Structure formats: C-alpha cells, structure tokens
Amino acid sequence: MSRSPRQRRMHKQVRQWSRMCIALLITIVFVFPVYWLFMTAFKTPSEIFSNPPTWVPSSLTWDNFAGMTEGDDLRSIFNSLVIATVSTVVAMFLGSIAAYSLARHRVGGDSLSIWIMSLRMVPPMAMAFPLFLMFATVGLIDTYPGLIFLYIAVNLPYVIWVMRGFIEDIAPELEQSALIDGCTRWQALVHVVFPMARAGMLATAVFAFVYAFNEFAFAVVMTRSEVVTFPVQITHHFSPMSAFWARIGAMSILGCLPVFFMVVAMNRYLVRGLSGGALKG
C-alpha cells in the first residue's frame, strides 16, 4: 500500500508534533520545581501556604532577599565563592601540569592515570570521617584552608584525567617548535599548551567549580560556624517545626546565579570543550 505524497506529509507533521509534545511535557516536569522555587522566593510567607496554591505571586516581595542580609546567609554564599574559586584555580593549575606530564612524558606508564581516576570513585562518606579526624588533629576543621584542601584533593583526579585527554590531542610538534624557538618547558606550557587547551581547560574548570560550590557531604562534616558554605547554610532553614521556604527559595536563586552566569559566559567553550575531550581519555 503506497501513500500519496500528501498523506506522507501529514504523517510526518503528526510525528513531529507528537515529538514536540512529549519533549514539552518532559521539560515541564523538570522545570516545574525550579519555577516553583523562583516563585516561592517572591511570595509572602502566608501566600506560600495558601490553598489553592497561587501560580504567580500576587505581589512581588523582595523581603526574602532583604532578610538574607541579617544572619549568615550572604556570608555563606561568599564563603562558597571563595572556597570554590581558590580550590578550582589551584586544582586546575596542579592538575594541568600533572596531566601534561602524564600525557607527554608517560609518567607512571598507563596505570598511574587510571589509578588517579580511581581515587574519584571512592564514596565521599568513606573518606569523610577519617579525614575529619585528621583535620581535627591539625586544626583544619571549620577553616577556609580545610575545605579548600579537601576540594582540591577531590577535584584533582577529575582535572588530571580530563586535561590529559585534551593535552594528548595537541600536536606535540607545536610545543617542540616552541622549545626550539627559544622557550623553556614552562614557557612552552604557558604560551602553547595552555592556549591550545583553552576550551578544554575552561570546561573542566566550570565542572570543578560547580562541584566545589555545591558540595554538601564534606562541608557539613568539616564546618561548624565560621566557614559554613552555601549548601550547608540552606539546611539551617529547615527546623524541626517548620521550613522557611521563602528564605530557602531566595537563597537558592542567589546561589544558582554565579554558576548560571559562568555557564552562560563560557557556553561557547563548554560545548567545544566537552565534545573535544569526548574521544580521548
């Protein structure tokens, strides 16, 4: 049975529409909690619990954001920014040069890099308590250096593994040419290898940063009151009696912003970096 071209066109359109509908449905299911969080942040406490629920706040209130200036909310976001930034920069630097030496000098043969990657597979909770004891002994609990060290250590295997793939993709002749042209190893690294791996480095850095910024399990164990990070601070608004949803919403929005802007700004590199490393590693 053959169909007329008209029928075929109809059929194709129906198929396209049904696909769109399914995609839309899935999107709604996943975006809804985010939407609800946003709306909650702008609602008055009474409106949050109104029944039936309101889809759009009757009046936009900034009180929930203003309230964050009191207490430790803003400070916790600042703490997270500092810890995530410093740990990412250090992990990127150390990880990139380690990756360079794995990729170019075959340090440790093939097994070393796999061993490094395997470190990332240890469940955090398995490490948390031994680490807590170590940190307590040397006085790193509830300090910036404590969490920064920890996140560097956790991010390093990831950075090394991914950067090794990116560096292996660079033609070695580029570096060799730089060495002959008058560069030291370090200069060749800075002037040739890093610029060549820029897209991959930025993508890797975004991932390392997002991890450190969102990390909860270690942070809740390693902090008390001085350097409480943003994910831990949010939980302070859940009390046994009630949860301060408006404040949680406002904090979440503020907490998402740095990552959001970062991803938007580096969108171009992220796509290239992610697909570029896909074939190697």
Add this chain to the structure above:
Amino acid sequence: MANLRLEKVHKSYGPVPVVRGIDLYIPDGEFTVLLGPSGCGKSTLLRVIAGLEDADEGEISIDGQSVNDVRPRDRDVAMVFQNYALYPYMSVYENIAFGMRIRKMPEDEIRRQIAWAAQLLEIEDLLQRAPRQLSGGQRQRVAMGRAIVRKPRLFLFDEPLSNLDAQLREGMRTEIKRLHQALRITTIYVTHDQVEAMTLADRVVLMNQGVVEQQGPPMELYERPSSRFVASFLGSPPINYLDAHLKREGDAVRLQLPDQTTLDLPAERAARLVEVDEQPVTIGLRPEHFVLRHGSQAASVQVGISLLQPAGPRVFTNFEWAGVPMMAEFSAREGLRQGDTLLLGLDLARAVILDPTTGRALGA
C-alpha cells in the same frame, strides 16, 4: 653559519635501537639530505640534532662545541615540521614573531625581520591572517619564515613537503633551494623522497636501519652505489639485477650470464675490479643503461617487448632477458610498439657490480 659534527651517536627507544652509531660531518653552508625508508632513524637523528631527543651515546657538536647538554632553545637551530606546527591562535605575523618575542628582541627589530622574511617568501599579504585561512603551500612558507627570521646556525627540515600535493611540492622544492642559495645557512633536510634528495642536496646521507649506508654528492650515490640497498633505493624506475659469473682472461674481465652469454667489461670498468677474483656476481643495470641499437652490432642482446608504459617524453619498456624480467627506459620518439623485437646494447661502464652474498659493491 656553522658546521655540525656527530660522533658515534646512538639512540634507542626502550629496547629498540633506532640510531646505531652515526658519524657525520656537515661543513658550513652545506645542504645535507638525510634520506632513507621510513623507520631508518633519519627523523630521530634530526630530533637528536635539534635537542628534542637526547642521544644515549655519542657526541654532537656545533662549531666544535659539544651541545649534548644544551637545551634546544640554546642550540640556536630552527626547525620546520612536516605539519608546519603553526600556532592556530596567533596571526601569521605573531607566529613569525614568536621566537623573537620569547628572546626579547626589540619590537622594531622584530618588525624589520618579519618584513624582510615576508618579502623573501612573498607572504606580505598574509601577515594578518590566521593559519587556518592559509593553503598548505602558504602555511609552509610561514613555517619557513618563522625559521629564517632568527638567522639560526642550523636549519632543520623534517619532511616539510610530504603534506603537499605533487605540483605544489615541486614549487616549494624550488623555493627551498632558492632560499638556501640566498642565505647559505647549513641545512639538514629529512625526506624519504629520492627526487627531493637528488634535486636539493649538496650531499645525500642515505640511512638504513639506524646506520649510514653511504654518503656523498647525489650523483655519486646514484652512479656508484656502495651496496645493493643504495642501488635499489635510488632510481625510478628501479635498477635491474642479473646474476652472473665474473671471469678473468688476462687483463680482460668477462661476465658470464646463466644462459652462457658473455659480456666483456670495458677496460676502465675492469680496471676498478683488479682486486676481485673470479666469483659469482650480481650485475645492476639501471633502465637508462640499456641502449637501443639499430642494425646488428657486437655486444648486443635481442629481446621482445612484453609491455610499454609511456611516461611523457620517456617510455618504460618491460622485457625479459636471460629469464629475468627487466625494465628499460627509452625516448618516446623511438616509436616502440608492444611485441617489437629490440636489439639492445649495454652501458657496462656504468653498470653496478655487486657481491651477491654481502650485497656490497665491487670496485665501486
């Protein structure tokens, strides 16, 4: 301007020896081609000279000074790579300037050098472009520009033309030769292409399995190869071989073929064989060592053409002689036809005579 000396240079990758005891002296201003099949160690040797690889043993000296422990940047050499190795994120201008910037040359001097190189290589219009906007030949010129602006003591080329198509390759070959004649910088050029080697070199160093098989002016290697390897590697179409027995009769030297035909060697060729006893030999005859004879003459053989391969002005002619398939090369103007019977003379004065067991040339 510099000379280069290598003494007993060895290099292995793990258990695999790649360069096995190379002695080489390259005088100031000479154009030397390292030639050989892939895997013969020629590129590795070049990288050892550049300092990108350390020699396991032996001495490398430039102008009499040992550079074994000198970093590549301080050897004052420049290298052009097969894939050009241009930095894709820099303009052509910045690519050429890179080495001078790293060496902290003043900006106006950099500008002057780049202007000079750009004019020499005819790339003035390309300076602001990115490498990806250039054709293969243009990239090649930029890579050479980057090498010449520093006025290095040694100029190293690693198969620079093998990524170009045939036509462009000929153009760039001319360009490289012209550049060398203008600048007279000591040059070491690695290739597996015998045409490049023959046309460019003052001296060819033919390598095989990590050692130098023979070195000398290109025509000397071609006309008087020291071994069967050299004789076979050079020449296209390849040399023909024929087993024979060398016999002496007084001062005269005769080659007796398996079919009992005997060939008398010309006196001057025989003179080079005075120290050779009667023994089995292999005769190497290049395609141009066969001469067409019209009418019957002495010292000629009769063969039937089995196949013709016209190649413009020349025609490659296949035939069988003494049971061995051979190829000769004649002028296309002879008007040969498949199935014709030819009367061939042999230019035995230029024939290569080899010891069949050692593969070394006799009386070369």
